[in-house]
Amino acid sequence: MSSIRELARRCGVSVATVSRVFNTPEVVSQLTRQHVLAMAAEIGYLPNESARTLATKKSNMVGLVWDTDHRRPGWRHPFLQDILVALKSALSAQGLHLLMLAPDQSAGLDSRQRFLRAVQRHSVDGVVIIDNGSRDPAVLALGDAAVPCVALDLRITGPTCTSITSDNVGGARLATQHLIERGHHRIATITGPARNWPAAERLAGFRSALDEAGIALDEADVVAGDFYLDSGFAAMNRLLARDPRPTAVFAAGDEMAIGALRALHAAGLRAPDDVALVGFDDIEIAALIPPGLTTITQDKTGIGTAAAEAIMSMLSGDAPTPGPTTLPTTLVVRGTT
Amino acid sequence: MSSIRELARRCGVSVATVSRVFNTPEVVSQLTRQHVLAMAAEIGYLPNESARTLATKKSNMVGLVWDTDHRRPGWRHPFLQDILVALKSALSAQGLHLLMLAPDQSAGLDSRQRFLRAVQRHSVDGVVIIDNGSRDPAVLALGDAAVPCVALDLRITGPTCTSITSDNVGGARLATQHLIERGHHRIATITGPARNWPAAERLAGFRSALDEAGIALDEADVVAGDFYLDSGFAAMNRLLARDPRPTAVFAAGDEMAIGALRALHAAGLRAPDDVALVGFDDIEIAALIPPGLTTITQDKTGIGTAAAEAIMSMLSGDAPTPGPTTLPTTLVVRGTT
DNA sequence: GCCCTTTATGTAACCGGTTTCAGCACGCTA
DNA sequence: TAGCGTGCTGAAACCGGTTACATAAAGGGC
Known part of the structure; x- marks a missing residue:
């Protein structure tokens, strides 16, 4: 491996040159x-990045904190891949590499420290945090790293931190208003985990839309899911057991909506005739599953791109956007309403 | 940032200690x-990884070569996310980080060199290459890097290289045999791009199963797609235009199979009654789209894990597995057959 | 009491770059 | 001809670790 000194020698110049x-x-x-x-x-000389990083304290690497080590083996972010593609493309275009960090392995370490330490050891120029929906507070410690830091779908604080998320409140309002416009006034919801930020916002949007329309909400019509299909199935069964049952349901995630749809079919009912249904996320299946799931679509690529832009803007010295950056969501009307 | 010398000073010992x-x-x-x-x-001392890498020539990073910069904006690997999750989990468990490399930006650079240079500059301990289905030969140059190297769904050669792929031949044979067992003897296929390795293998498996059953194949029943939905739609239309039309179709990818299904519906036909259909990949939608797509399932997680294991085994000094490692595929029978 | 290990530590070179500072040569101005 | 800015280059310190080698002290066998 040819070094700079070797090259300098062969050229008869100094390494500085x-x-x-x-x-x-x-x-x-x-x-x-x-x-x-x-x-x-x-002679095939290429500068050694570790040496450059050591000397300049700039690595051209952005750390990615994303905890795959999860109790649910099949855990999937609904569209992580789209985000990742967009994020990596945008960073790559600027010559930035994306380092997917392994949590620090040291024994006896407070779990919330593992990622923080990994970040600090690697002199990454910035960090992107992708929330798992996990309640593990590990990533939250990253607000302490003195490094530009952007969190996706996760509220995080710190002088060099900012967050990016879809407009969950607005999306939920759109969904609910759509149901109201369709003439429903007995609308239930299947929520995500209460401690999950997007879940909370979607619930808030749902409530606000009902409020605004002067529709009272029976708290028994709010049933909790966990964003996975099975929980949507179970939740819908609970709702169907009510008498009278709701005429419309807003599910805070498409997977749950599909589970709900199954419960509907299992009960011999159909959407939208018996129960209208709106989801959230617009995952790929939503368009393909009959009769087509009405849902709220997020700008998946936009999230990744926005994350990259936020990082790069902080890298060039700008202060982080103080509040969370929210990306617009829109209603996609399909067969279930 | 506290250095090792600072810590040594405070402890009254040498840096070596x-x-x-x-x-x-x-x-x-x-x-x-x-x-x-x-x-x-x-004092919050943490060793600096760049300095360690410089001194030891070991970075604990595995490079990921994956070209997102693609002409198709919505390009998606059918289950990249599953692979990535498994790969990252397995590497993380051993304290290895995954560096998603940006191609070298230098002007006037042969495109096939961009990734190779990025790999070499970063002293990564190994490289995983994920094929795009792209025909860009850029990644192939990586066989030249003197670094352990494993390619997914891509044939690559070099003294430190190995490949991992699903058993595409076997899977295609399973699919075809299944159709034969269902009584079909006029079976067509929709293929992937000819230069794509898995596509070629699936076609080979298809042919071999027909051969073995003594069924002659009309070359006009082999129609080329590109793995995307639209191409499956178009291909099926071509097949339906034949007279007599085939009674069964093996589509070399689920997206194309779903496109084919649409073409069937558009023609007022149904699977499996009018035309039986088998796909390949078992993407998430396959189970959800009515009437359920019969398909060949790949061990998505297994691929990622196997890649990690291959890298780690080479890191510990073992020679690379000479041939490609193939993971078993299995038939999932659903509604379209 | 001497020699030989063993154990614990320190010294200093080295990994491969960047960057400060100084110096040289040149041409220009006064 | 002295003085000065300008363009180019080199010497050497520095970034923060690792490690070969040397050394010193302690323990064991005779």
Whole structure:
């Protein structure tokens, strides 16, 4: 592996000059520059990033904190992949690498410290945190890292932190208003876990839309799920058991909505005739499952891109956006309403 | 940021001793060790990974080569997310980080060199390559990197390289045999891009199963798709236009199968009564779309895990598995057959 | 009491870059 | 001709670790 000194020796120049050829080419004479570049190509010299990072304290790496080590083996973020693709593309375009950090393995370590330590050891220039929906507070400690930090779907505080999320309140309002416009006035909801930020916001949006329309909400019509299909199935069964049963349901996630749809079918009922149904997320299946799930769509790619932009803006010295950045959500009307 | 020298000074020991406390604790006396650890905790010392990498030439990072910069904006690997989760989990468990590399930005660079250079600059301990289905040969150059290297769904050669893939031949045979057992003897196929390795293998498996059953294949019953939904739709229309039309179709990917299903419906036909249909991949939708797509399921998590294991085994000095490692595929019978 | 291990530690070179500072050569001005 | 800015380059310190080698003290066998 050829080093900068080796290259300098072969060119008969100092290492400083070689370094300048690659970092501030304009200060070195045309002649030497060409000579150095030619020789570099010949011997296959490439600067060593670890050494650069050590010297400059800039790594061109953005850390990704994303805890896959989860009790649910099949745990899936509904559209992590879209976010990741967008995030990586945007970062790559600026020459930034994305380092998916393994939590620090040291024994006897407070779990909330594991990621923080990994972040600090690697001199990453910034951090993106993707929430699991996990209640593990590990990631929250990252607000303490003195590094630009953007969290997705997770509220986080700290002087160098900001958050990005879809407009969950607005989306839930859209969904609820849509049901109201369809003439429903007995609307139930299946929620996500109470401690999950998007879940809480969606519930809030639901409530506010009902309020605004002067529709009273029976608290027994609010039933908790966990964003997974089975919980939607169970929740819908609970709702169907009520007498009279609600005529419309807002499920705070599409997977739960699909579970609810199944419960409906199992009970010999149909959407939208017997019960109208709106979901949230617009996962791929929503469009494909009959009769087509009416839902709220999020700008999946936009979230990843916004995360990259937030990081890069902080990298260039800007202060973090104080509040959470919210991306617009829109209603997609399909067959269930 | 506290350095090792700072910590050594405060403890009244040499930097070598501090280093040993963290790397070979057994050689340093109980007393000093505790003292150093206590002081480290007090001043928040964490070893700098760049410096370690520089000195040891081991980074504990595995590079991920995955080109998101694609002409198809909505390009999706059918189950990249599952692979990624499994891969990252397995690597994380061993304290290995996953570096998603940005291609080298240098101007005037041969595109196939961009990733190779990124790999080399970062002293990653190994590389995982995820194929895009892209025909861009950029990634193939990675066989040249003198680094353990495992490619997913991509044939790659080199002294430190190995590949992992599902048993595409076997899966295609299963699918085809299943159709034959159902009594079909006029079976068509919708293939993936010819230059795509899994696509080629699936076609080979299809042919071999027909051969074995003594069923002749009309080459006009082999129609090419590109793994995307629209191509499946178009291909099925072509097949339906034939007279007599085939009674069964093996689509080499589920998305194409779903496109084919749509074409059937559009023509007023139904699966399996008019045309039986088998897909490949078992993407999430396959189970949910009515009447349920019969398909070949891949061990998505297994692929990620196997990739991690292959890398780690090479890291511990083992030679790479010479041929591709194939993971078993199985038939899932649903409504379309 | 001497020699030989063993154990614990320190010294200093090294990994491969960047960057400050100084110096040289050149051309220009006064 | 002295003085000065400008363009280019080099020497050396520095970033924060690891590790080969040397050394000193303690323990054991004779």
